[in-house]
Amino acid sequence: MSGIPKTLENLIDEFSRLPGIGRRSAKRIAFHLLHKTPEDSKALAKALVDFVENVHFCSICHSITENDPCEICADPRRQRSIICVVEEVSDLIAIEATNSYRGLYHVLGGVLDPLSGIGPEEITIDSLVERVKSGDIDEVVIAANPNTEGDTTAMFIAKILAPFGVEVTRIARGLPVGGDLEFADKSTLSRAIENRVPQL
Amino acid sequence: MSGIPKTLENLIDEFSRLPGIGRRSAKRIAFHLLHKTPEDSKALAKALVDFVENVHFCSICHSITENDPCEICADPRRQRSIICVVEEVSDLIAIEATNSYRGLYHVLGGVLDPLSGIGPEEITIDSLVERVKSGDIDEVVIAANPNTEGDTTAMFIAKILAPFGVEVTRIARGLPVGGDLEFADKSTLSRAIENRVPQL
Numbered sequence: 001m002s003g004i005p006k007t008l009e010n011l012i013d014e015f016s017r018l019p020g021i022g023r024r025s026a027k028r029i030a031f032h033l034l035h036k037t038p039e040d041s042k043a044l045a046k047a048l049v050d051f052v053e054n055v056h057f058c059s060i061c062h063s064i065t066e067n068d069p070c071e072i073c074a075d076p077r078r079q080r081s082i083i084c085v086v087e088e089v090s091d092l093i094a095i096e097a098t099n100s101y102r103g104l105y106h107v108l109g110g111v112l113d114p115l116s117g118i119g120p121e122e123i124t125i126d127s128l129v130e131r132v133k134s135g136d137i138d139e140v141v142i143a144a145n146p147n148t149e150g151d152t153t154a155m156f157i158a159k160i161l162a163p164f165g166v167e168v169t170r171i172a173r174g175l176p177v178g179g180d181l182e183f184a185d186k187s188t189l190s191r192a193i194e195n196r197v198p199q200l
Numbered sequence: 201m202s203g204i205p206k207t208l209e210n211l212i213d214e215f216s217r218l219p220g221i222g223r224r225s226a227k228r229i230a231f232h233l234l235h236k237t238p239e240d241s242k243a244l245a246k247a248l249v250d251f252v253e254n255v256h257f258c259s260i261c262h263s264i265t266e267n268d269p270c271e272i273c274a275d276p277r278r279q280r281s282i283i284c285v286v287e288e289v290s291d292l293i294a295i296e297a298t299n300s301y302r303g304l305y306h307v308l309g310g311v312l313d314p315l316s317g318i319g320p321e322e323i324t325i326d327s328l329v330e331r332v333k334s335g336d337i338d339e340v341v342i343a344a345n346p347n348t349e350g351d352t353t354a355m356f357i358a359k360i361l362a363p364f365g366v367e368v369t370r371i372a373r374g375l376p377v378g379g380d381l382e383f384a385d386k387s388t389l390s391r392a393i394e395n396r397v398p399q400l
């Protein structure tokens with residue numbers, strides 16, 4: 001567009017690639033940065049680079065971490081006989097914020113969804129089975145979202161873990177059905193964890 | 201927050217400083233980037249750095265540019281006897297997009313607003329007076345927003361330029377009163393430019 005320098009155009013393009021940011025918002029952000037000091041923009045640029053260079057997935061639980069294994073997997077004060085299975089890291093963070101769970105985690109990185117072609121190989125189910133096989137795990141709490149895909153995934157995990165004599169539970173349906181775990185309020189989420197019931 | 205690496209926390213902080221992005225959106229963006237390649241995040245980081253290192257204000261019209269003077273001020277095909285005065289660079293871009301104006305510009309970088317302490321010294325009015333004094337300017341079209349501050353600014357400029365025998369006009373009130381120039385549709389904005397009337 002005439003009158004817009006290329007580097008500004010490019011910045012607007014990059015911002016509009018982000019989720020929830022359209023071209024108009026991207027433009028607004030770029031013009032906002034224009035009126036700020038260069039240091040403000042550089043701080044954001046640095047945060048981005050630091051983030052991609054330092055944040056990795058934990059080789060045990062597949063959560064995100066700067067060190068491997070992650071803070072939670074490496075913490076000797078956590079209860080090591082129980083694993084809470086979540087779809088995404090954001091779910092783990094929501095549960096941690098309740099302060100009502102002190103065990104370990106396993107991040108699936110998605111959920112079984114045959115219609116979208118997401119099978120057990122696309123998520124970290126094999127790695128969960130290995131953890132259950134090789135560790136002293138008494139219980140696996142499934143904290144998948146309370147929707148069809150979550151139900152399918154919970155059922156699949158309960159069946160695949162059945163031979164290993166581990167108790168498979170699921171967090172209670174205190175959560176609104178069809179809702180999204182990440183956005184539940186802390187007390188609903190706490191109650192759902194307390195009221196977990198056997199899956200099979 | 202437990203479970204969130206510091207670099208992620210920092211990235212979320214930086215994103216939430218941007219206009220229109222709350223903590224929840226910032227988190228969503230960060231997790232989105234987590235699932236993208238590092239190159240995607242680095243492209244955004246690079247766009248930010250390129251932007252702040254290469255985009256400056258034009259010493260003549262105070263628009264943004266990678267070279268000084270800017271593309272428009274340096275363009276011999278532009279009509280050099282007419283200056284369109286706008287509040288912000290985004291207004292200049294909106295007018296350029298109509299293709300109905302071929303003169304020069306002057307970006308005030310704000311608008312007179314005594315209640316917020318914005319006087320003539322805070323915006324580029326002195327520099328506009330210098331341009332009118334030293335150049336062969338026949339007409340100054342004021343394209344300030346059609347609201348109280350815009351009216352005040354237009355009136356002030358018309359008075360301060362009166363001694364120099366330049367015609368001061370204002371774009372027509374085809375724009376909805378109280379609205380924002382940047383978001384006007386192209387044909388309304390075109391008509392407003394065509395229908396400009398003398399300010400005093």
